[in-house]
Amino acid sequence: MNKGSFVERNIRVLFPLPAVVFVIVMMLFPVLYTLFLSFTNWNLTSGMPLRFSWFRSYARVLGEPRFLDAIGRTFSFTALAVAAETILGLALALLLNREFKGKAVMKLILLLPLVATPVAIGIVWNLFFDPTIGLANFVLSLLGMQPSAWVSSPQTVIPSLVLVDIWQWTPMITLIVLAGLAALSPEPYESARVDGASSFQIFSKITLPMIAPTLLTAMILRSVDALKTFDIIYAMTGGGPGYASETMNVMAFKYSFEYFRMGQSSVILVFLFLLVLFLSMVIMRLRARFEL
Amino acid sequence: MKVKVFAVLLALILILGAGAQAKEIRVLLANHPYGELLRAAIPEYEKATGVKVNVESLQESQLTTKLTTEFATNSSSADVFMTRPLQEGKMFYKNGWYEPLTAYDFSDYPESAMGVARFGAKPYLVPLVTEWQVLYYRKDLFRKAGLSVPKTFAELEAAAKALDSHEVAGFASRGRGAAAVTQVSSYIYNYGGAYLDKGKAVFDSKEALDAIRFYGKLLALHGPKGVTSMSWENIMPLFQAGKVAMWTDASVFYGQIVDPAKSQVAAADVGIANLPAGPKASNPFYVVSWGMAVARQSKNKALALDFIKWATSADLAKKGLIANITMARNSAWADPEVRAKANAELVASQAFAAKNGNPFDRPYMSAVGNARDLIGEVIIESINTAGTSQTLANLARQKVKAVNELLEDTGEFGVY
Numbered sequence: 001m002n003k004g005s006f007v008e009r010n011i012r013v014l015f016p017l018p019a020v021v022f023v024i025v026m027m028l029f030p031v032l033y034t035l036f037l038s039f040t041n042w043n044l045t046s047g048m049p050l051r052f053s054w055f056r057s058y059a060r061v062l063g064e065p066r067f068l069d070a071i072g073r074t075f076s077f078t079a080l081a082v083a084a085e086t087i088l089g090l091a092l093a094l095l096l097n098r099e100f101k102g103k104a105v106m107k108l109i110l111l112l113p114l115v116a117t118p119v120a121i122g123i124v125w126n127l128f129f130d131p132t133i134g135l136a137n138f139v140l141s142l143l144g145m146q147p148s149a150w151v152s153s154p155q156t157v158i159p160s161l162v163l164v165d166i167w168q169w170t171p172m173i174t175l176i177v178l179a180g181l182a183a184l185s186p187e188p189y190e191s192a193r194v195d196g197a198s199s200f201q202i203f204s205k206i207t208l209p210m211i212a213p214t215l216l217t218a219m220i221l222r223s224v225d226a227l228k229t230f231d232i233i234y235a236m237t238g239g240g241p242g243y244a245s246e247t248m249n250v251m252a253f254k255y256s257f258e259y260f261r262m263g264q265s266s267v268i269l270v271f272l273f274l275l276v277l278f279l280s281m282v283i284m285r286l287r288a289r290f291e292l
Numbered sequence: 293m294k295v296k297v298f299a300v301l302l303a304l305i306l307i308l309g310a311g312a313q314a315k316e317i318r319v320l321l322a323n324h325p326y327g328e329l330l331r332a333a334i335p336e337y338e339k340a341t342g343v344k345v346n347v348e349s350l351q352e353s354q355l356t357t358k359l360t361t362e363f364a365t366n367s368s369s370a371d372v373f374m375t376r377p378l379q380e381g382k383m384f385y386k387n388g389w390y391e392p393l394t395a396y397d398f399s400d401y402p403e404s405a406m407g408v409a410r411f412g413a414k415p416y417l418v419p420l421v422t423e424w425q426v427l428y429y430r431k432d433l434f435r436k437a438g439l440s441v442p443k444t445f446a447e448l449e450a451a452a453k454a455l456d457s458h459e460v461a462g463f464a465s466r467g468r469g470a471a472a473v474t475q476v477s478s479y480i481y482n483y484g485g486a487y488l489d490k491g492k493a494v495f496d497s498k499e500a501l502d503a504i505r506f507y508g509k510l511l512a513l514h515g516p517k518g519v520t521s522m523s524w525e526n527i528m529p530l531f532q533a534g535k536v537a538m539w540t541d542a543s544v545f546y547g548q549i550v551d552p553a554k555s556q557v558a559a560a561d562v563g564i565a566n567l568p569a570g571p572k573a574s575n576p577f578y579v580v581s582w583g584m585a586v587a588r589q590s591k592n593k594a595l596a597l598d599f600i601k602w603a604t605s606a607d608l609a610k611k612g613l614i615a616n617i618t619m620a621r622n623s624a625w626a627d628p629e630v631r632a633k634a635n636a637e638l639v640a641s642q643a644f645a646a647k648n649g650n651p652f653d654r655p656y657m658s659a660v661g662n663a664r665d666l667i668g669e670v671i672i673e674s675i676n677t678a679g680t681s682q683t684l685a686n687l688a689r690q691k692v693k694a695v696n697e698l699l700e701d702t703g704e705f706g707v708y
Binding site: 043044045046047130131132133147149150151152153157237238240241242254257258259260261 | 353356357360364383386387388461468469516517518519520521522526529530533535658659661662665668669672698701702703
């Protein structure tokens with residue numbers, strides 16, 4: 001048996017092997033290891049070695065009112081951010097979907113928030129949001145409005161963080177929708193105009209249904225990302241004031257690297273994983289059902 | 293031909309072998325003024341000893357995260373690192389991450405500092421930098437208002453009220469729950485309370501609650517807006533922008549608030565005073581904020597020990613103090629040359645704190661991160677209600693219970 005025949009006989013295995021190894025080492029292993037840790041009592045502050053403890057860590061985490069709050073917050077943050085980003089992103093895309101001078105420059109400007117470093121974004125927005133010397137309250141005072149506490153108050157912290165998320169991620173939806181709009185065929189529009197349809201009718205009866213699959217894809221991508229948002233929230237508020245902006249990811253980080261309770265932190269991450277998985281499956285089912 | 297190839301190979305092996313034997317250590321420093329001072333001095337050390345020092349500088353919480361991850365997974369190549377004794381000392385010791393430093397001469401360090409450097413009978417870390425709580429105040433605003441520097445909490449409150457205006461907050465201190473715990477500690481001590489006593493949480497005592505109420509009232513009525521999300525990094529820019537009349541925080545920030553490149557307030561207008569006395573006592577915290585240690589996992593322990601002796605030497609301590617870094621070594625503070633150059637008010641407040649200070653500014657326990665968040669909830673409730681909360685005592689009792697559970701979890705309950 002020579003070498004050539006070995007490669008040839010096993011080519012079906014060998015060629016995808018690098019990809020398979022990558023997925024196992026970089027994706028499957030961490031997930032399974034986290035699952036394993038969630039069944040242990042691993043806690044660095046106790047100085048004791050890791051021990052298998054079945055559902056003890058689950059009981060501890062589920063007994064924390066803070067954890068249920070974090071789940072709710074993760075959802076409300078995601079819902080607010082994705083809804084606003086979808087509407088604004090779609091509107092922006094429709095505005096930009098025509099030929100005008102400086103379109104290329106406009107697209108470039110739209111890209112900038114997407115490529116900026118999240119922690120740097122957080123620091124700059126924190127300066128804007130400072131209630132005493134920040135730009136945001138200065139702008140409000142110019143408009144004759146009452147100053148806001150922005151990220152400093154439990155009531156306004158989530159909307160303020162959503163605002164930053166909108167600033168950063170609306171362009172992504174715009175760019176995806178723009179690409180979808182560019183691919184639409186012009187015929188339906190021409191016949192609609194001949195038939196005397198109004199602009200609103202054209203939008204609601206032609207553009208929206210045709211763009212729906214693209215828009216939905218953009219929303220799924222955004223939702224999965226928004227559920228996992230960590231960097232901006234941690235950089236701006238660290239989950240505060242109190243726990244008022246603590247999402248599941250932020251809570252898991254604090255449990256690992258501030259409390260050093262690795263087992264319980266893994267429990268939170270397992271729940272977050274299941275949540276994202278469940279949501280993705282629901283959306284995929286819906287997509288199939290409505291043939292989008 | 294063969295001989296030539298052999299000779300080249302032999303030469304290569306020799307060179308590589310020599311390379312592998314070159315003396316090298318890995319040192320992790322914090323983004324702290326002393327870390328920067330060391331970084332600048334390390335080339336001299338390398339030249340004198342021939343040891344190559346690979347330095348990494350990290351922000352303090354990232355330093356803890358990195359060290360913990362490396363040590364917990366047994367994958368560390370760190371030899372020497374900066375460490376925060378009160379925040380991570382107990383946990384690092386329990387996990388066996390510090391190498392005992394029996395061959396180091398500790399005679400130049402104050403006993404209060406050695407208390408957190410020793411576990412059992414052996415010392416495990418070298419105290420590097422100390423800090424204590426002070427009152428920073430604006431001399432010009434005090435002059436204008438005809439006030440003198442407050443000596444008691446009652447005077448502090450009166451001054452905060454008098455100095456408060458639309459433009460300037462009369463008083464500032466940390467309000468962000470966990471971060472505020474260290475600053476509230478001195479208020480609690482001055483009211484006669486404590487966070488922990490004999491290995492049990494006691495911050496629901498009347499003394500501690502009175503202190504937390506007083507702190508909350510001061511910040512709610514005279515503090516900057518949004519104070520419950522503020523730590524020192526948010527208050528310092530306000531002070532530098534001239535928006536704060538008085539600020540109680542650690543002594544370590546003096547250098548930065550008088551730096552003309554960063555501050556709009558003239559250095560001559562910034563004063564430092566002792567933290568005002570409370571109804572029961574005057575014991576501000578006086579703590580070792582940074583130490584330096586050798587990693588138990590280090591494979592170059594002899595080199596590491598030599599490096600740590602140099603990096604914590606009396607000579608460098610003097611240089612640090614001249615640069616307004618408040619060093620732990622006694623000899624640095626006693627040196628007449630240093631005393632002539634250092635700020636007189638800073639030196640005076642150090643003398644007071646060193647004599648009367650409490651060596652802890654937080655509950656001294658392994659699970660301190662979680663405990664700080666729990667105590668922080670009580671502090672935030674007090675600030676949000678200007679100290680008048682009806683449920684504060686109840687909340688504090690719940691949190692005391694939770695902190696006691698943490699102590700039990702880690703085998704530290706009742707142990708002291």
